[in-house]
Amino acid sequence: MLDDGLKTQLKAYLQNLRQPIELVASLGEGQGSKDMLALLEDVAGTSDKVSLNLAGDDARRPSFAITRADGSADVRFAGLPLGHEFTSLVLALLHVGGHPPKFDAEVLDQVRALEGEFRFETYFSQSCQNCPDVVQALNTMAALNPNITHVAIDGALFQAEVEERQVMAVPTILLNGQPFGQGRMSLEQILAKLDTGAVAREAEKLKTKDAFDVLVVGGGPAGAAAAIYAARKGIRTGVAAERFGGQVLDTMAIENFISVSHTEGPKLASALEQHVKDYDVDIMNLQKAVGLVPAKTPGGLIEVKLENGASLKSRSVILATGARWRNINVPGEAEYKNKGVAYCPHCDGPLFKGKRVAVIGGGNSGVEAAIDLAGIVAHVTLIEFDSQLRADAVLQRKLASLPNVRIVTSALTTEVLGDGSKVTGLTYKDRNHDQVHTVDLEGVFVQIGLVPNTEWLKDSVALTQRGEIEVDHRGETSLPGVFAAGDATTTPYKQIIIAMGEGSKAALSAFDYMIRLEPAVPAEQEAA
Template identity: 70%
Template sequence: MLDANLKTQLQTYMERISRPFEVVASLDDGDKSRELLELLREIQSMSDKISLREDGTDARKPSFSLNPVGGDVSLTFAGIPMGHEFTSLVLALLQVGGHPPKASDEVIEQVKALEGDFQFETYFSLSCQNCPDVVQALNLMAVLNPNIKHVAIDGALFQAEVEERQVMSVPSVFLNGEPFGQGRMGIEEIVAKLDTGAATRDAEKMSEKEAFDVLVIGGGPAGAASAIYAARKGIRTGVAAERFGGQVLDTMAIENFISVKATEGPKLATALEEHVRDYDVDIMNLQRAEQLIPGENGALHEVKFASGASLKSKTLVLATGARWREVNVPGEQEYRGRGVAYCPHCDGPLFKGKRVAVIGGGNSGVEAAIDLAGIVEHVTLLEFDSQLRADQVLQKKLHSLSNVDVLVSAQTTEITGDGSRVNGLVYKDRNSGEEHRVELAGVFVQIGLVPNTDWLKGTVELSRFGEIVTDARGETSIPGIFAAGDVTTVPYKQIVIALGEGAKAALSAFDHLIRSSVDAAA
């Protein structure tokens, strides 16, 4: 089941287990049960602190639970956690086996203090890069608090459940049988939803902080680079981000990050955060900026957040990045997460054997269609323009696939559904003006990005596309406020460019601080 290299790595991790526990498998006569049993036997052979039972009675088969000897933990995997979830399996083995988690002491105590009965179920897909964060967070919570139970379920393996519960997007989390949340969530965000007073307490703490020399708004590549370069100057640096990692978290394959032949977005995002934490940087996560109040005549700049918190700083670096652009047609919002999706890698396996559409003929749209064609029954790709805009090598691959139809000069006008899920799409032929309907189960929107600048209107200068206008030094129309990354007018939205722009903005902010102090002294 595991290759030699993976076995060697896993063996090293298993040496960190300090307390005994048993793995209880619930199996049937199917091939997947045999695969799971082979994996569990290999794991059991790597540590004398792990025992394996094959007499589990869980209704979901194949599945297995991890139970500490003399402990009270309810943690179960329904399916075979390979792919992106293999890391979740390794962490679960270590944490149930007594290895200390990486979460902060504050979060750990918050989880332990939760009262009530919390039975979580998370539906994931093995190709979803967003799912491990949720699975790992809930697994850790189940290890820390006996009131919390968690089952991680491979949606592709338990299709009947997916259909019954109308799970159309992963990760999808249920709490005590009711929908709890969709999409990437870290442990802090989950705890905040359960501990309703946490957000208020955190906002009060944030508002009491002293003013920063440099405050970075955004935690993507540009924000991370800004924070590192500012902190290296020895000045008071803070980062407030809606989610650390930003759009990189939703990126699957990265093959143009110089010096790294290939990596994945979540891995890069984790490395960025770890690098920032190596410095004296105050990181404030899950903070969505809502209002900028520029300081006048050298006064402090202020940023207000959705949480109610407020922060002040001598200089700012705005690096709020971008988000998926929406089609803005009837049905898109109504069926978001119920057939309308934006991540083919995450949600593609849920549409196995079904008909889907991809809107967008650029690189991301064509890549999505190619990926989906290997999973679903049929893909219809719709492009508004008269021709595809993707690289020729991608177009050549796309046209070689027998289960893909390409429609150009096609304007999507509506996404339809039966009230609970998507059942079709309507488009207009821009040449003839005729409308056509396509019957399908899912729509993947891949039409680019839009900058996160709604909260800045009326303050810094924005382009007609909503991007922050910056000069060669990264400075905005307001002295002391800088910007970097995909949120700006800088061309070519690339990770490596965002990193450089973030570094430049921080250096410019530091230069501004020096010059301002000299002017003040004079």
């Protein structure tokens, strides 16, 4: 099952096992069971601390459990943990075998302290990029706390179960038989849902923090770059992020990050976080900002209010909250996101070379996307809700000159179609005649705009009608001491590499702002 190279790597990893573990297999007669047996024999053959037991009685077959002799861990895989999930298998073996997980000690202690019974089930697919984070987080929890069990289920292998439970996307998480979550979730996010007191404890901890010199709100490319540039100046720097990595976490392939020919969103996000951690930066993850209070005096402390009730103060603030893609909100869109449904033609367009795609949206962004894609793909169908395109005339003329583009106006997209793993087409309704049409294709690019994550700032800094933060060439906002960068701003071209540059610029501007201030007023005097 495993080639010699993988066996050699696995043998090296399993040298880190600190105690014996047992693989308990529940097998049937099919090919899947034969493949699983071969995989487990290969795993057991790489370490004398791993034994194989073929007497498992799990109803799901093929499946296997990774256990300790004392029964204090129960991590299971129903189906073959290959593809993206092979790393999940390796980590599960190590963690059940006593090798410490690479999480903060406080997080691990929080897992160990959970009381109650937690039976987790996660449906995954081997090609799913978001699934490993969930599977690995829950496996880690099951390895640390005997009250927690987890089984990762390959949805493709257990189709009847998937249909019965109406699982329409992966990863899907069930807790004690009930829906718990869907999509990418980190260990910290799972803990926040389970440990109801964690939010209050974290809020109390945040309230005790001293004021920052620079507080970055947002942990995407702009926020990470801003934090690094600020920290390199030797000033007290903090990052408050709702989800470190931001929208990059949801990006499948990145091929336009200069000097890196190819990477994946989660990999880049992890590298960003590690780079920030190389410096003395206080990272406060899972923190959603809900309010911005200007300084009471010139050069005084600016306050950022958080959803959990805590507040953070800083001499300067950099807003890097990013944006989210505006959805068309039709059946199939969420299910096939990153499986044919895409939002960035610059990033993902080359992946559809020679295929048929649709672009939803007839404004400048939609028409520009169609023109861009027409040079790569076999055919583009542009679908616009209005009776005419809204893009600039020069763009419309260019689009009309392309032989492999079809323009459909007065059309309402009604559904994205797929075969369970990828997009196969879409349906739209002719608004003039109420007829429904089907278009066969492999990709759907939604281009109806971005939604800046700035709703919480509407009474604090100047925003455009679209909600973008107005910034000047230095990244300054309308509020003294507050800077902004990235997709949440009026800076054109929402690209990762541009966001990083803008974040760096905002940090340098914030530093320049601070060194020109009068000596800081002590916080206790300002509060008085």
